[in-house]
Every structure is written in C-alpha cells, then in structure tokens.
Amino acid sequence: MIEHQGAEIAAIARAAGAETIVGVDPISLGVLSAPVDYGADIVVGTTQPLGVHMNTGGGVGGFIASRDEERYAYQYPTLFISIADTTREGEYGFGLALFEQTSYGLREQGRDWTGHSVYLWAIANAVYMALMGPQGFTDVGELILRRAHYAARRIATIDGVRVAFPSGFFKEFVVDFTETGRSVADINRALRDYGIFGGKDLSRDFPEFGQSALYCVTEVHTQADLLRLVDALSEVVAR
Numbered sequence: 253m254i255e256h257q258g259a260e261i262a263a264i265a266r267a268a269g270a271e272t273i274v275g276v277d278p279i280s281l282g283v284l285s286a287p288v289d290y291g292a293d294i295v296v297g298t299t300q301p302l303g304v305h306m307n308t309g310g311g312v313g314g315f316i317a318s319r320d321e322e323r324y325a326y327q328y329p330t331l332f333i334s335i336a337d338t339t340r341e342g343e344y345g346f347g348l349a350l351f352e353q354t355s356y357g358l359r360e361q362g363r364d365w366t367g368h369s370v371y372l373w374a375i376a377n378a379v380y381m382a383l384m385g386p387q388g389f390t391d392v393g394e395l396i397l398r399r400a401h402y403a404a405r406r407i408a409t410i411d412g413v414r415v416a417f418p419s420g421f422f423k424e425f426v427v428d429f430t431e432t433g434r435s436v437a438d439i440n441r442a443l444r445d446y447g448i449f450g451g452k453d454l455s456r457d458f459p460e461f462g463q464s465a466l467y468c469v470t471e472v473h474t475q476a477d478l479l480r481l482v483d484a485l486s487e488v489v490a491r
Contacts, residue, residue, distance in 0.1 A: 254284065254420050262291025278302055278315070279470075280422050282389030283397060294318045301470075303380025304373055313373040326353060392471050396423045400469040403478045407467070410486050416464060423470055427451060430462035432489040439488055440465070446484040 255261070262272040273294045274287040279301035287295045295317040304312050318324035325332065334349035351357050384392070400423045408415045412432035415425055429439055440450030451465030458464070469478065 253417055254422055256420065258285075258287070258290035258292075266291065277422065279389070279396070280393055282386070282391070283393035284422070288319075294324070299373060299377045302377040304376055313377070325350060395471050396469070399471070399473060399475075399478065400425065402475075403467070403469045403473075403481070406478065406482045407485060410482070410489060412489055413485065416461060424466055424468045426454065426461065426464050427467050428462055428464045429489065430464070432463075434463070434489060436463050436465045439485070442488040442491070443484055446480075446488075448481060448484055 258274070265272045271293040272291055273296065274292040276287055276295055276297045278297050278299065295315075297315055299313045299315055300307070316328065328350075332348065332350045332354075333346050335344050336347045336349075337343075338345045348354075381389075400421065404415045404418060404421075404425045404427075407413060407427055408418065412429070414428040414431065416428045417426055429436060432439075436450070436453040436455055440453065443450040451467040454461050454464045454466055
C-alpha cells in the first residue's frame with residue numbers, strides 16, 4: 253500500500269527525536285514523491301526492479317540512501333563510492349571514499365561486507381537507469397499503475413473474490429478468497445495446473461485477513477497475461 257501520511261509520520265518522529273526510515277520500491281519513484289520530499293532521513297530498498305531478472309525469486313542487491321552528512325556516511329556497512337573530480341575540468345568520475353573505514357584500511361575492524369555479485373548487479377542497475385532516464389521512470393510507473401489496477405478490478409468481478417484494499421496501491425494488492433470457501437493453498441495448487449503461480453499466501457502471517465493472497469503486477473505482464481489469470485481464477489473458485 254502507498255503511505256499517504258508520510259509527511260505527518262516524519263514530523264511526529266522528528267518531534268520525538270527519532271529519524272524516519274522509508275522502505276521504497278525504486279521503480280515507483282517516477283510517479284510517487286521522493287521520500288526526502290516528505291521528510292525521510294534514510295531510504296532503503298531492493299535494486300531488483302531496476303533491470304534485474306527475478307533470480308529464482310531471491311534478492312540480489314539493495315540500496316541505502318541518506319542525507320549528505322558525515323554522521324550517516326561513516327555508518328555505511330559497505331565500500332563507499334563517491335563522485336569525484338577528474339583531471340579534466342568540469343568532468344566527474346567515481347572512486348572509493350572513506351577508505352579508512354573499510355576492511356582494506358581497518359582489516360577485521362572495517363565496516364564493510366561486500367560480494368562481487370552485488371557489484372555486477374549494480375552495473376546492471378546503472379545501465380538500466382541511464383537508459384530509462386526520468387521520463388522512462390514516469391512511463392513505466394504509470395504503466396504498472398494502470399495494469400495493476402486493471403487486474404485488481406477484473407479479479408474483483410469473480411464471484412466470492414474481493415480485493416481487500418482496492419485503491420492506494422502501486423503494483424501489489426491483497427485478494428481475499430474467504431467467501432469462496434477455498435483456502436489460498438488450494439487455489440494456488442489448482443492454478444499450477446494452468447501454469448500459473450498464485451499470490452503469496454498471507455493466511456499464516458496475517459490471519460486477520462482470512463484466506464488472502466498478495467498479488468503483484470508489473471510492466472512485464474501483458475493484458476493477455478492478466479486475462480488468463482482472471483479466467484483461471486474464475487474456473488478454480490467455481491469448482
């Protein structure tokens with residue numbers, strides 16, 4: 253769900269002497285406000301949506317962003333890459349910064365934990381963002397919004413099926429199957445016969461939602477994909 257009271261929450265935190273950490277889907281930032289605009293001190297998230305394949309569903313890398321202040325920079329748990337001047341006036345490059353706090357400078361007392369695969373995914377992320385540009389992020393964000401809300405509306409027309417929060421979401425939404433008399437596990441098992449993996453079962457972690465599942469629609473899902481899902485769900489719940 254999209255948090256609509258971010259500025260109010262950040263103000264309350266600041267008044268209490270706390271800081272605000274926002275978890276964000278970076279692909280949404282072409283259509284949603286940047287966290288810093290509503291008071292975030294630290295922003296975190298996964299880089300998977302930025303041009304990286306699903307990798308068997310596993311995480312591949314993440315990002316941490318903060319205000320440009322030393323008290324934050326000295327706490328980063330990885331090698332710190334910063335913009336730097338080059339020998340040509342007006343040209344900029346990138347290089348290691350705060351070298352003294354890394355394992356290369358402090359050995360076992362260093363703050364960093366790094367892996368080569370993270371750097372490789374960071375290259376993919378950088379290429380993706382460079383090719384997309386600001387307008388590309390707006391376009392893909394609007395496309396995801398349209399397709400996700402279209403899918404939610406179509407799924408909600410199935411007898412006994414309800415979208416728990418029909419507005420205020422980006423690409424993930426909760427589908428409630430309680431009134432069908434079927435469990436999410438049963439529905440997901442039946443969907444596999446159609447070559448479809450169903451939504452994430454929420455019934456164990458959030459029993460107050462009943463037999464609900466989290467569905468996700470992104471730019472890779474075509475209208476044909478969504479209609480195929482709706483048709484399969486209709487047949488499964490009608491059994």
